[in-house]
Amino acid sequence: MNLNKESMANFIKQCQRVLKVSRKPDREEFINVAKVTGIGILIIGVIGFVINIIGQLIQGTT
Template sequence: MNINRESTAQFIRQCRRVLHVSKKPDREEYQQVAKITGLGIILIGVIGFIISIIAQLIGYL
């Protein structure tokens, strides 16, 4: 992999541009993202639990 000054400088410029455009979420937006993420984690856990129970029931039959 060939890394030179020009590609490094371009990468730094791109990073600075992204940081300039991005903004810190306010409290309401943060809480909404946290609720949605938590709901997704719970949903995946419930689906996994149901699959585990079904697998155990099939294994015992």
């Protein structure tokens, strides 16, 4: 990885552009994002639990 002044300056400009565009979410937006994230975590947990139960059932019958 070659780091020179030009690449560092370009990276800093890109970071500044992102910070200018970004904003703090309002309460409603934050709650919606938190709900969607929580539902996603629950779904992944349920899928993992079901796979674990199926694995235990398969091992128990062999």
